[in-house]
Amino acid sequence: xxxxxxxxxxxxxxxxxxxxxxxxxxxxxxxxxxxxxxxxxxxxxxxxxxxxxxxxxxxxxxxxxxxxxxxxxxxxxxxxxxxxxxxxxxxxxxxxxxxxxxxxxxxxxxxxxxxxxxxxxxxxxxxxxxxxxxxxxxxxxxxxxxxxxxxxxxxxxxxxxxxxxxxxxxxxxxxxxxxxxxxxxxxxxxxxxxxxxxxxxxxxxxxxxxxxxxxxxxxxxxxxxxxxxxxxxxxxxxxxxxxxxxxxxxxxxxxxxxxxxxxxxxxxxxxxxxxxxxxxxxxxxxxxxxxxxxxxxxxxxxxxxxxxxxxxxxxxxxxxxxxxxxxxxxxxxxxxxxxxxxxxxxxxxxxxxxxxxxxxxxxxxxxxxxxxxxxxxxxxxxxxxxxxxxxxxxxxxxxxxxxxxxxxxxxxxxxxxxxxxxxxxxxxxxxxxxxxxxxxxxxxxxxxxxxxxxxxxxxxxxxxxxxxxxxxxxxxxxxxxxxxxxxxxxxxxxxxxxxxxxxxxxxxxxxxxxxxxxxxxxxxxxxxxxxxxxxxxxxxxxxxxxxxxxxxxxxxxxxxxxxxxxxxxxxxxxxxxxxxxxxxxxxxxxxxxxxxxxxxxxxxxxxxxxxxxxxxxxxxxxxxxxxxxxxxxxxxxxxxxxxxxxxxxxxxxxxxxxxxxxxxxxxxxxxxxxxxxxxxxxxxxxxxxxxxxxxxxxxxxxxxxxxxxxxxxxxxxxxxxxxxxxxxxxxxxxxxxxxxxxxxxxxxxxxxxxxxxxxxxxxxxxxxxxxxxxxxxxxxxxxxxxxxxxxxxxxxxxxxxxxxxxxxxxxxxxxxxxxxxxxxxxxxxxxxxxxxxxxxxxxxxxxxxxxxxxxxxxxxxxxxxxxxxxxxxxxxxxxxxxxxxxxxxxxxxxxxxxxxxxxxxxxxxxxxxxxxxxxxxxxxxxxxxxxxxxxxxxxxxxxxxxxxxxxxxxxxxxxxxxxxxxx
Numbered sequence: 001x002x003x004x005x006x007x008x009x010x011x012x013x014x015x016x017x018x019x020x021x022x023x024x025x026x027x028x029x030x031x032x033x034x035x036x037x038x039x040x041x042x043x044x045x046x047x048x049x050x051x052x053x054x055x056x057x058x059x060x061x062x063x064x065x066x067x068x069x070x071x072x073x074x075x076x077x078x079x080x081x082x083x084x085x086x087x088x089x090x091x092x093x094x095x096x097x098x099x100x101x102x103x104x105x106x107x108x109x110x111x112x113x114x115x116x117x118x119x120x121x122x123x124x125x126x127x128x129x130x131x132x133x134x135x136x137x138x139x140x141x142x143x144x145x146x147x148x149x150x151x152x153x154x155x156x157x158x159x160x161x162x163x164x165x166x167x168x169x170x171x172x173x174x175x176x177x178x179x180x181x182x183x184x185x186x187x188x189x190x191x192x193x194x195x196x197x198x199x200x201x202x203x204x205x206x207x208x209x210x211x212x213x214x215x216x217x218x219x220x221x222x223x224x225x226x227x228x229x230x231x232x233x234x235x236x237x238x239x240x241x242x243x244x245x246x247x248x249x250x251x252x253x254x255x256x257x258x259x260x261x262x263x264x265x266x267x268x269x270x271x272x273x274x275x276x277x278x279x280x281x282x283x284x285x286x287x288x289x290x291x292x293x294x295x296x297x298x299x300x301x302x303x304x305x306x307x308x309x310x311x312x313x314x315x316x317x318x319x320x321x322x323x324x325x326x327x328x329x330x331x332x333x334x335x336x337x338x339x340x341x342x343x344x345x346x347x348x349x350x351x352x353x354x355x356x357x358x359x360x361x362x363x364x365x366x367x368x369x370x371x372x373x374x375x376x377x378x379x380x381x382x383x384x385x386x387x388x389x390x391x392x393x394x395x396x397x398x399x400x401x402x403x404x405x406x407x408x409x410x411x412x413x414x415x416x417x418x419x420x421x422x423x424x425x426x427x428x429x430x431x432x433x434x435x436x437x438x439x440x441x442x443x444x445x446x447x448x449x450x451x452x453x454x455x456x457x458x459x460x461x462x463x464x465x466x467x468x469x470x471x472x473x474x475x476x477x478x479x480x481x482x483x484x485x486x487x488x489x490x491x492x493x494x495x496x497x498x499x500x501x502x503x504x505x506x507x508x509x510x511x512x513x514x515x516x517x518x519x520x521x522x523x524x525x526x527x528x529x530x531x532x533x534x535x536x537x538x539x540x541x542x543x544x545x546x547x548x549x550x551x552x553x554x555x556x557x558x559x560x561x562x563x564x565x566x567x568x569x570x571x572x573x574x575x576x577x578x579x580x581x582x583x584x585x586x587x588x589x590x591x592x593x594x595x596x597x598x599x600x601x602x603x604x605x606x607x608x609x610x611x612x613x614x615x616x617x618x619x620x621x622x623x624x625x626x627x628x629x630x631x632x633x634x635x636x637x638x639x640x641x642x643x644x645x646x647x648x649x650x651x652x653x654x655x656x657x658x659x660x661x662x663x664x665x666x667x668x669x670x671x672x673x674x675x676x677x678x679x680x681x682x683x684x685x686x687x688x689x690x691x692x693x694x695x696x697x698x699x700x701x702x703x704x705x706x707x708x709x710x711x712x713x714x715x716x717x718x719x720x721x722x723x724x725x726x727x728x729x730x731x732x733x734x735x736x737x738x739x740x741x742x743x744x745x746x747x748x749x750x751x752x753x754x755x756x757x758x759x760x761x762x763x764x765x766x767x768x769x770x771x772x773x774x775x776x777x778x779x780x781x782x783x784x785x786x787x788x789x790x791x792x793x794x795x796x797x798x799x800x801x802x803x804x805x806x807x808x809x810x811x812x813x814x815x816x817x818x819x820x821x822x823x824x825x826x827x828x829x830x831x832x833x834x835x836x837x838x839x840x841x842x843x844x845x846x847x848x849x850x851x852x853x854x855x856x857x858x859x860x861x862x863x864x865x866x867x868x869x870x871x872x873x874x875x876x877x878x879x880x881x882x883x884x885x886x887x888x889x890x891x892x893x894x895x896x897x898x899x900x901x902x903x904x905x906x907x908x909x910x911x912x913x914x915x916x917x918x919x920x921x922x923x924x925x926x927x928x929x930x931x932x933x934x935x936x937x938x939x940x941x942x943x944x945x946x947x948x949x950x951x952x953x954x955x956x957x958x959x960x961x962x963x964x965x966x967x
Contacts, residue, residue, distance in 0.1 A: 135199025140219035142244030248272035268507035289575035308337035338648035397421030418618030427506030764853035830860030850918035901935030
């Protein structure tokens with residue numbers, strides 16, 4: 001690392017080894033042919049490519065004839081023209097890194113050349129307007145006091161004249177005076193840098209990179225004619241650092257070179273986020289937040305008001321390009337919105353391009369327009385906006401034009417009223433106005449002095465519209481006044497004395513104090529306890545720039561206004577911005593008022609605070625506008641992005657059945673849990689309706705009524721048979737089996753009730769067991785009765801008496817019991833192995849739960865039904881064989897008929913049961929039970945009850961026996 005502040009450092013611009021003195025090295029860029037010319041005295045060389053140019057400069061360096069000032073001149077002027085040129089070919093050719101590499105080679109060559117010489121001779125000087133004050137330590141400053149410069153003609157035969165700067169900017173001049181005031185205040189402060197007097201060198205860069213670059217190199221290299229290289233040489237005072245530049249582009253260029261030698265550059269207005277790259281800009285610091293934070297602040301405002309659709313207009317430079325990059329990466333559905341368009345403002349006066357941009361704004365549905373550009377470009381844009389009369393827009397301003405008064409005119413307020421802008425933190429500087437009032441012109445120098453200033457004289461002439469003697473030709477003849485230097489500045493209405501809204505000035509103030517506090521911390525270092533190698537401390541007379549950077553990174557102090565100043569690992573200050581609003585008052589005046597702030601804290605992150613009651617909205621509703629590509633999707637719908645359009649443009653698609661969205665702008669619909677279903681609005685899940693064969697629905701009521709009716713009929717018939725048990729017709733039909741059959745039929749009717757109602761474990765287990773046992777009991781009685789009829793018929797024949805002994809009362813009861821026990825065993829095995837259980841079936845209907853009894857074991861259910869069917873078929877066959885017996889035993893016909901009904905019903909039941917879903921399967925089973933039960937009841941007992949009740953004359957032994965003999 002080279003020391004810029006001792007004898008060795010002077011070698012950067014002094015070269016005694018040179019054998020060939022380069023008269024001039026200048027350039028001429030022809031935009032169409034893209035050629036570069038460099039003059040070497042009598043013989044001009046022309047390089048038409050970047051590689052040839054690099055080779056030419058390298059050869060000059062190797063010859064030992066490269067002089068820093070001239071080499072830098074190539075870089076500066078090429079870079080300046082690069083800024084001005086709109087040619088894309090020019091942009092590709094003038095690669096910035098190439099020129100900085102050339103500059104570094106010049107530095108290195110000059111230094112290595114000087115190491116072998118005993119003194120350094122100054123070969124030339126930069127002529128830059130400046131203001132100086134001597135001191136023990138010097139601080140540099142770069143300010144755009146004049147905003148317009150004219151480049152001289154380049155003939156390649158003589159050294160060009162110094163650029164002419166004009167167009168005094170009073171606000172920038174006040175910023176330069178802020179630095180002078182801060183240094184004066186520090187010199188009067190006995191607690192800060194005691195016994196050290198600060199000086200300064202403030203230069204006017206004329207808002208041009210080339211001039212600013214020359215000024216920066218003048219600051220770090222000094223202007224001494226000759227320096228003798230001695231071990232303890234006493235040279236110029238130590239140089240602390242530079243406050244500036246205000247432009248991001250100029251700061252990038254200057255810091256790239258100064259960073260090679262760790263010279264601190266503390267900017268008060270350069271906001272480009274690219275400057276936070278510590279690899280590229282290791283010595284850059286700033287007291288203004290990065291554009292990355294400014295973009296985040298704007299996104300916070302967009303999110304706060306629900307503006308998801310905005311247009312972006314940027315300037316054609318680093319300031320705009322890096323901001324656009326952050327907007328495109330950070331502003332999305334997750335960040336709060338989309339950009340409807342991104343347009344680049346032309347640098348010069350390009351009416352056609354401006355018309356196109358404003359036409360895009362007018363046709364777009366975005367009502368919010370973000371402008372990331374300086375005031376000059378904004379003025380050009382607003383001229384076209386006014387011409388096309390584009391109103392109804394909500395403007396969001398970057399800090400570059402938020403507080404610009406030239407835009408706050410009655411002519412523009414119908415369009416710009418209500419603008420929300422990001423502004424640098426306002427501060428107060430006590431005593432600053434009194435300092436400004438003490439400014440007086442220098443009557444000993446005229447305006448043509450080559451080292452004039454950022455001079456107060458120029459400001460004086462600008463403010464009082466007079467000229468110092470000698471005046472320009474024709475000035476007096478035109479009735480122009482002469483300046484006396486006794487004019488009273490308070491008597492003139494000027495922005496120069498307005499210290500109520502100090503924003504960039506406050507940043508300048510903080511930048512000066514940051515450098516000074518770093519120096520103060522360095523000087524308080526105790527020997528042997530220092531932070532450098534071997535615990536050494538830095539010394540003022542042997543000060544090296546990287547030592548200042550070490551302390552600058554650790555600066556932490558609080559201003560008199562109460563703001564804490566420190567730098568993070570990227571050299572950025574603690575970010576905080578004021579939110580400003582352009583209020584258009586009823587009397588036509590404009591008031592730029594503070595309505596909030598946005599800041600970043602270590603614990604809460606980014607915080608946006610807004611006083612919405614104070615915000616002026618330039619709309620009839622006096623409310624914030626709506627700026628969305630698509631209206632928000634309400635709950636119950638999801639966003640479906642439109643093909644080929646930004647993510648903020650979408651359709652709202654209702655959620656499908658069974659899915660919901662309960663938030664606005666939901667990306668997806670979520671499925672309801674298994675036991676829930678979507679509401680009609682699809683915005684919440686509701687419990688699914690439960691579906692089962694209920695006692696309260698018509699079908700359940702009908703089946704229940706039928707079941708109870710059948711039970712009552714069985715009871716009535718049983719009562720009739722009991723009452724007439726001694727009559728022949730009852731006795732002839734085996735009264736005991738008839739009683740058992742009636743009881744079993746009553747159970748069959750009652751068991752159907754177990755299939756109705758909400759399924760529970762006990763009903764599921766009992767329903768099929770009760771149904772199976774009841775029907776087996778019933779069919780067993782019928783089977784035994786049929787067997788008894790056949791036995792009696794056989795006993796009536798000769799030799800058949802012995803058949804009756806097998807069908808006595810005991811045998812009949814035993815047979816019924818055994819057959820029923822077998823069914824009970826089947827049911828028990830089924831219940832033990834795979835018991836039926838309640839089951840929530842969601843397969844039949846997606847919007848309801850069907851409660852049913854899962855059979856558990858299909859085999860068990862099939863065996864149960866098969867056993868009943870086996871007995872029924874056997875009974876039917878036996879009854880069919882006995883159908884032609886004598887009339888006295890005609891009950892076999894009734895049994896045959898009843899069993900045909902029974903078998904028909906249950907054969908039809910199987911396919912109907914399988915094909916019926918949910919509760920209808922239970923209804924089919926109940927219907928089969930009731931139908932078969934009624935078939936048996938009516939077929940077997942109907943004729944007998946008819947005789948008992950309505951034909952009692954036939955209920956006699958004679959009548960019954962008579963039917964057997966008569967034909």
